[in-house]
Amino acid sequence: MDRITVVGGGFAGLTAAITAAEAGARVTLHEAHHTLGGRARTAEGAYKTNEGPHALYSGGPHWTWLKQRGLLQPLAPIPPRELLRMRFHHRGALHRTPPLALLRLGRHRAELAPVDQGFLSWATGLVGPAGARAAAHYAAVALFHHDPGSLSAAFVQERFRRASSLPPEAHYPRGGWGALIERMAGYAWDLGVRIETSTRVTELPATGDPLVVATSLDAARSLLRDETLTWTGGRTALVDLALTTRPGDPFAVSDLDSPGWIERFTAQDPTLAPPGQQLIQGQFPIAPHESKADGVARAERLLDTGFPQWRERTVWRRASVAANRTGAVDLPGTTWRDRPAISRGGGIYLAGDQVAAPGVLSEVSFNSAIEAVTLALTSSRLEVAR
Template structure:
């Protein structure tokens, strides 16, 4: 290519980009660059798009590798759904409503709910918290005071990243029961770690944005179709329409500066030349592909830990759960989702258990997991006691997310590198969010923005604007601004959630 790579200024006629990785971050970056008129090639080593949010077939069922949900405050992911014409297939609740069942109470199984009213923050959760049966009256009052203290924290304060959330909760009067029944109920599912293992900065971001910013911020959305329909088929269709060349089963072996001032991207069957390269792959793979000097301390990428997620899949011969999902206390079971309709099951019911921070279970044999979880489901769901189990299998993702440990914030790099024309994307980069679909999309936008600025190209008008991140428009409310084969029958399948 004749375009000159300048260290600091824009390149005046850059036209070609290669995006390495076809997860949500890579797809987002590819769409944004193509919408700005850049010629884009997207390379994905697997035979599908979607990264860790994908589907596979098991018999007559279409199974998601893990249950993924999002919140109304996940405005980047909502933009992504709109961009691929998938928003109607993953609708949001009208209002937050989470059934929470405790099976360890002395008086027996007890149901409570976390739901919001159409009132301003923090009154929107006041009635629900006041009636929450899983905490004592004194614990509920102390939760309210801790929430107000959390709301006052400055997310820009770097000191928050060095402190753990559990210690902060203890210092603010939160009992072990309050941590279990409320703070970890939400935090483990969103952060993939218990409070004591979580950076206060990330935890504060989650709770301030999701529960203390806008009344509808925490309303839950999830796909009513298999994830592959959204993140693979519809994403591929959007990429094709945007003019992106998408190559699957294309494993990148090296990325290096080209002799013409651009970049050379090697795959086993092809060498591609580009003005811009976006690495949208996990941190270990990014470290392996980075050319010398691209980051000041690339070894920091290897210091970003990972956390596992286990998903347990159970097919019953009858309906045992009437709600679309529930959360559980007093049991190893965390969250249970009804995936019957989305999977194509014609009779009976298919439940998926999403088990975050699952270090104790991630390597257990299937038989041991069956022995552990089926009795717990019978405790949790009385109708499961008479039901027959037609199928039981698990999906595992041993490195599902980056670990949100104290100090992780200083390890997460931004989109720009020291090598002109080379950018990073992925939920593990410095988006300010934990490892979620929202963080992945934001990272793709950040990488595309940085690349377009360097290329001297205008930003597409409809591209998600990060500075408008926290507009959560709630129907009926006044808009406000806050901010492989499955185990049991074959080879292991790695699964995940978010």
């Protein structure tokens, strides 16, 4: 029987462990933290926050995979009435409908957008400079980057279309990502996966068994002592708020004047906060020279516009910065194929959201985990055959 070691107990690591165990391998998973989840970890306590939106896109490959294994439910879909409470901050004012340019651009297929041209330049030729800037800023909800218009047109357009699709692709695990991670961990345990938490791996195992490193690129670079394991990411200020409930609050506010997004997550999942309170998160990408305070200031300005009296209604608040933990971004002239390869040689394989695999947000982690295990098992069995 094949033996596989997985380092990292986030979404990628658990996907890899389950895939390997289902193929008959004996799997040991190591997680440095005392709980599983990685970036998909949900905070403990009264306010169940996540490191960014905890949405699953129904058009992604992991949707069917999770559903087949009974791991997808329960979900918290966006109520149709809440979609009517979507607001767009454009030219200094709130609007109920997006600019016509966004609707026009949404009809263009992502595969027809050029790889080697920036999104802003390409979209300007289709909808004009103002419409292109608004679309780039809207797409930031799935990019976490301070300058979406500078990224590859093909890369941004795929995310723009997925994020703006109707009906929405975004669905939310009830209870946050952590509830999904718990179901995946239980499923892995039932398959016989040995899960060891609070176990930080600092040296490569000497067993000779295949190793799947399902961590951030920073952690993988340190463990594998491979300085080539880098890729462009983003920095985002995250502002979490609990407000007393007020009828008429918007479901979400998209800032089309600069990258930024505020969402009321209890609109679809009231379990994320105590009764009578609304859990809201703002995500505001910040440039390399900007600080967390800069992102928080932009969040407060948008809150002033969209959530009346939010300061007086605040019962809990937290701000943080997510740096290089929000997935890969592709500059003009690059695609996912140019990111660090999954197979690193010597029986070592990478999985995570910044490696060479297609998909949007968590789909990259899923696809890379499946590919890493497939390559590991194929290589191992070829060696045995010889």
